Amino acid sequence: MPLNYSQDDMEDYANENDSDEQFNEDNLNDEDYNTLYELLPKVKEQTDGKYRNLDDQKIKELLWMNYFSIDDTIEEIKRSYKRKKVASNFAKPSPDEVHNEVSQVTKGVSQLKVAEEKNNRSVKKVNATKPKTKINIQKAIAQKAKKPNLSFIMIGHVDSGKSTMIGRLLYDLHIVDSKVMHKLTQESERIGKPSFSLAWVMDQTPEERERGVTVDICETQFETDKGRYTVIDSPGHKDYVPQMINGVTQADIAVMIVDIASFKSGFGDNGQTKEHLTIAKSLGIDNCIICINKMDSIGWDKEMFDSVKGELDDFLMEELHFKPANLKFVPTSGYLGDNIVKRSQNCSWYNGKVLMELLEDANASIKEVVDKKSEFAMTVNDLQKGGREGELTIGGRIHSGTIQPGETIVISPTNESGVVDGITVTSTPVGTFKMQKKTAQLAIRSEFVDLKLKKVENPDDILIGDVATKPGHYIKPVKEFKCDINCFNLNRPLLVGTPFILFRGNISIPCRLKSIDYVVTASGKMNKKRKHLASSSSGLVNIEVLDRSIPMFTFKQDTKLGRVVLRRDGKTIGAGKVVGLVTHKTE
Numbered sequence: 001m002p003l004n005y006s007q008d009d010m011e012d013y014a015n016e017n018d019s020d021e022q023f024n025e026d027n028l029n030d031e032d033y034n035t036l037y038e039l040l041p042k043v044k045e046q047t048d049g050k051y052r053n054l055d056d057q058k059i060k061e062l063l064w065m066n067y068f069s070i071d072d073t074i075e076e077i078k079r080s081y082k083r084k085k086v087a088s089n090f091a092k093p094s095p096d097e098v099h100n101e102v103s104q105v106t107k108g109v110s111q112l113k114v115a116e117e118k119n120n121r122s123v124k125k126v127n128a129t130k131p132k133t134k135i136n137i138q139k140a141i142a143q144k145a146k147k148p149n150l151s152f153i154m155i156g157h158v159d160s161g162k163s164t165m166i167g168r169l170l171y172d173l174h175i176v177d178s179k180v181m182h183k184l185t186q187e188s189e190r191i192g193k194p195s196f197s198l199a200w201v202m203d204q205t206p207e208e209r210e211r212g213v214t215v216d217i218c219e220t221q222f223e224t225d226k227g228r229y230t231v232i233d234s235p236g237h238k239d240y241v242p243q244m245i246n247g248v249t250q251a252d253i254a255v256m257i258v259d260i261a262s263f264k265s266g267f268g269d270n271g272q273t274k275e276h277l278t279i280a281k282s283l284g285i286d287n288c289i290i291c292i293n294k295m296d297s298i299g300w301d302k303e304m305f306d307s308v309k310g311e312l313d314d315f316l317m318e319e320l321h322f323k324p325a326n327l328k329f330v331p332t333s334g335y336l337g338d339n340i341v342k343r344s345q346n347c348s349w350y351n352g353k354v355l356m357e358l359l360e361d362a363n364a365s366i367k368e369v370v371d372k373k374s375e376f377a378m379t380v381n382d383l384q385k386g387g388r389e390g391e392l393t394i395g396g397r398i399h400s401g402t403i404q405p406g407e408t409i410v411i412s413p414t415n416e417s418g419v420v421d422g423i424t425v426t427s428t429p430v431g432t433f434k435m436q437k438k439t440a441q442l443a444i445r446s447e448f449v450d451l452k453l454k455k456v457e458n459p460d461d462i463l464i465g466d467v468a469t470k471p472g473h474y475i476k477p478v479k480e481f482k483c484d485i486n487c488f489n490l491n492r493p494l495l496v497g498t499p500f501i502l503f504r505g506n507i508s509i510p511c512r513l514k515s516i517d518y519v520v521t522a523s524g525k526m527n528k529k530r531k532h533l534a535s536s537s538s539g540l541v542n543i544e545v546l547d548r549s550i551p552m553f554t555f556k557q558d559t560k561l562g563r564v565v566l567r568r569d570g571k572t573i574g575a576g577k578v579v580g581l582v583t584h585k586t587e
């Protein structure tokens, strides 16, 4: 593709040519020819050592295909290597670069326009209101920064010991007292499941206790001298992966629990170990603590620990592209409490940190508690009707920005609004055994809060998954968006028209593959003719939401909420980054 072409030429090129067109340097004009030879050594230098076996001809071809952009070419080279892996985390294409690609491809889709340029006429105007009490916000933020809130989720194959681990953590931190434990032990013994007493601290519904299986996420807040924490328990059973995805979207880091005694079944294709890790990475979790658990059941065998650690390390680094420094492995027994809060006496060969110390390190590494550039946004995760008309309490994690009582919020997709009447934060300080509900004059990013709202016209229109912002920053809902997608685990190809369930934040909604702009072929070429995606392939696609319009973010706007996961037939089949929101002219 020549460099100095006009926009019209580029459109013609996009419409008329496909990626199968052969590169022939004899046909280049002088300027393009010179550019090619100037850039070739630069690409070689930057990819040398990592991506060998690429000959000059192939690099020239890739440079040409990518309009002589070094970054895009290197990205293409990386992608072609990535596709050799079973799963992918679509690690790097920079949002800007993807955005550029999209703005070129969207030119060909003539009926559509990128929605970010807004059509807000139909949206009722909601005015901002001032906080009830004037406070020194900087001082209040600085105060909160002394104890940031780290949210971590326990993930892992069914029965690996997630709930037991949390029960043990809370018990050893003196958050759950011995009276509660004694009661739970008696109750679990009564139904013949004594080993579940610790798990019952988190598994609270009769269904969960009877079946010994967690079916939904459950979160608990606690506070140590150094930091605040939210621990999220998630189900390991394959039928409850959607609930697990919901939990991941509210977490900063993941704690993967692996049952060493049945590692193979959990790690195989039918197990959830790989699926949970892939989902976590796809949804933006970059740090993972891996507890190799139930070590008591194999006599704390170091060789077995090393072998399982090796297999997991390979998968996490090579296929999911975790950075080695962001992975921490601990040998644990959640049941007996080894290496959770207290150091194990049974495992002299392990000199690393225990789970709680690793969580403290992760908490201490939170640098900025509020990103000053980002506006308030919160996904609604819980709803409680108020006693009076127009009252409603919404619960959730503040995703970005700050909020104070007295301020008005507006909720997408219905444009309902309400005035924040009060903010409550819940936590149990270590050693007190008492959950405290505190009212707050200010709540900030990463806190789990309940916002009591008043003056809500139609409370019934607000649903879980809706997004609250301040007036002027309303997220316009869309029914279609462009997505840079990676597919894995497909039994049969994903064709245009195929329906699937899309997960974004805590929303899960039926969607279909509306069209494919291009597929990246096995040889690393962009193919604009292909109308299906195969396993381990990637591409730029249009996704249509089938039920209703939903609030969406691009990856450029928000690196967490701008990500989606696709599931079909009970399997996770792909993940992607949203690169453009699309509205039809008639909308």
Ligand SMILES: Nc1nc2c(ncn2[C@@H]2O[C@H](COP(=O)(O)OP(=O)(O)OP(=O)(O)O)[C@@H](O)[C@H]2O)c(=O)[nH]1
Pocket: 156, 157, 158, 159, 160, 161, 162, 163, 164, 165, 195, 196, 199, 212, 213, 214, 234, 235, 236, 237, 293, 294, 295, 296, 297, 332, 333, 334, 335, 336
């Ligand atoms: N030997 C041994 N057994 C454990 C350990 N941790 C948990 N268990 C047992 O494993 C079984 C399952 O524990 P849970 O904590 O319910 O497992 P889970 O991962 O939360 O289960 P789901 O949420 O349903 O996937 C229970 O019988 C536990 O007592 C451990 O460290 N050692």
